[in-house]
Amino acid sequence: MAPLIQLDGVSKKYDDQYAVKNLSLSIEKGEIFGLLGPNGAGKTTTILMMLGLSEPTSGKIKVCGIDSVRKPIEVKKRVGYLPDNLGFYQQMTGMENLIYTAELNQIPRKEAEKRANYLLEKVNLAHAADKKTGKYSRGMKQRLGLADVLMKNPEVIILDEPTLGIDPEGVRELLALIKSLSVEEKITVLLSSHHLHQVQQICDRVGIFVQGELLAEGTIDHLAKQLFQEDSFLVRVKASPISETLLSELEKLESVTNVKKTMNGLEIYSSENMAATISRLIVNHGADLYQINNEHYGLDEIYHRYFEGRDHVESR
Amino acid sequence: MNLASIREKVKMIPKKTEEAAREKGIPTAFFVLVRKEFTDYIRSWRIIILLAIILLACFGSLYTAMTTISEAIDNSEAEELGNNLYLFLQLFTVSDGTLPSFITFVGFLGPLFGIALGFDAINSERNRGTLSRLMSQPIPRDDVINAKFVASLLLNVVLFFSLGFIVMGLGILLLGIPPTVEEFLRIFYFLIVCIVYIAFWLNLGVLFSVVFKNAATSALSSIAIWLFFQIFYGMIIQLLSRPILNPETITDISDAISRQGVVINLMRLSPSYLFEESTTILLSPSTRSLGPLTVEQATGAVAGPLPLSQSLLLIWPQLTGLIAATLVCFAIAYIIFMRQEIRSN
Incomplete structure (x- = not known):
């Protein structure tokens, strides 16, 4: 079966600088893929290109077998995206926000309400459904964001820094939620982060992304072997x-x-x-x-080694 | 292949989801966007306060117009009254000096209203982080900006038509004079000119909301431009016109007329001047020309008000100019928005 997300030699150039350079990546159905890298590595740019919100300078992107440059709307029907600093319409309640998203996805009202209730239950926000989102805490917003992403019943969800700014307990809950979603709803998850420990807990595979280039990808064990060769x-x-x-x-x-x-x-x-x-x-x-x-060796060491040995890796 | 099998094949072709949705009675995404924007507007304090001010101003001006007109009716003979055509239009133009007239109020508060509708259309979505969420839904990118424009224009249309009709209705009730068909049409066109004028300021606001990331910056820039055209532009042109219209340098009449024309055309670069001209022509049918008239041109003309069609002909360029300015603003905003990065930081 063809991979669900496939990037082929994708580059994005801003002025003279490459934000993403010759990136090739494929993500299989049902896996949780972690895109790891420091701030400004080009993770968000990559994600925006997958959604067709930003046009690559060169290369091909296929999501669910659809070209996201040519048919972004078709892609966006199948992909849920949780942006890094997401916001909601503050004067609307959590429920209303979800219904609005559903309506934009042409989901009939009744079905939308049913689904919103189910998802709010799932992300533990049923008690706050009729509260204005302006009064939500950061963690609640993030969980509502997850529900919002799932409203359209996507095949893939892309989460950009989902754990940013949440307390440790909240992070644990959120990650458990993501994991269970991937298992129960059979959704492919791509998440970007710079928090290695968190990613390590749930990701099947990770890709390490620095300065627009994918330095390595694979399971964490595989990465460790690749990097530390014998003495891992x-x-x-x-x-x-x-x-x-x-x-x-x-x-x-x-x-x-x-x-x-x-x-x-x-x-x-x-x-x-x-x-x-x-x-x-x-x-x-x-x-x-x-x-x-x-x-x-955990991801932290792997990560650290990659950044330390960046010159070495580049000169390869 | 017979007809039945073709029919069968046609059935197999899946309908586009949008068409299918329409059949089921699900509103299109564009309609959903417009509805949400419209609801947001009429619920926001900013718009409620402005609406209250506009309503107050209208009733104030209506009151002063009413007292002036009824005094005129009391003081004049019945015959004179018969000659005084278009009494009804004076509801919008006349005042007793204590409060400005309806058109002055609209000319002043309208742009403010337009700017208030538009100045944070895009950048507030961006700053709240809702833009990227909105963009990840399966809607074309331009739907967002189009929906914002349509929603605010709709609010505009509803507001001005209801205002105009309220004033008309009260006029009929209190004065006891029904408007003629022509008067009604003139008011109708006047309201359309108002809406176009406000749409211009609205689109300027939208343009700034796309260009500037900060809502305060875009609000202040729009207001600065409005103030410039409303107040300073006229002054500057007057200053400039002094050397142009210097009687010592004018050689003959045709020179004088052409120089006058230059000054007026300079004034016409300002949208507020265009608005002023159009409303004057529409609501004061006795105005025959917008430029200077020579004696030769005036001889033989029957003294009397212009028919509506002639008045419309006279303001056609003004109206076209205003619509063009509105569209140019929107087009620039649209293009910039389509090319902009979606990310919020």
């Missing part, structure tokens, strides 16, 4: 005594790349998770094992 796992061990034979045996282990002796223990780098083997080895050698932790 680190096991820290506190044990004593540490004999030379133990050291040499550890080094001999397959997939262990490096063993370092520290103040009161060891640091073992490996390409796989070796914690179990290592602990058994240490105990078998008669040493006392006080502590062992397995550090898996």
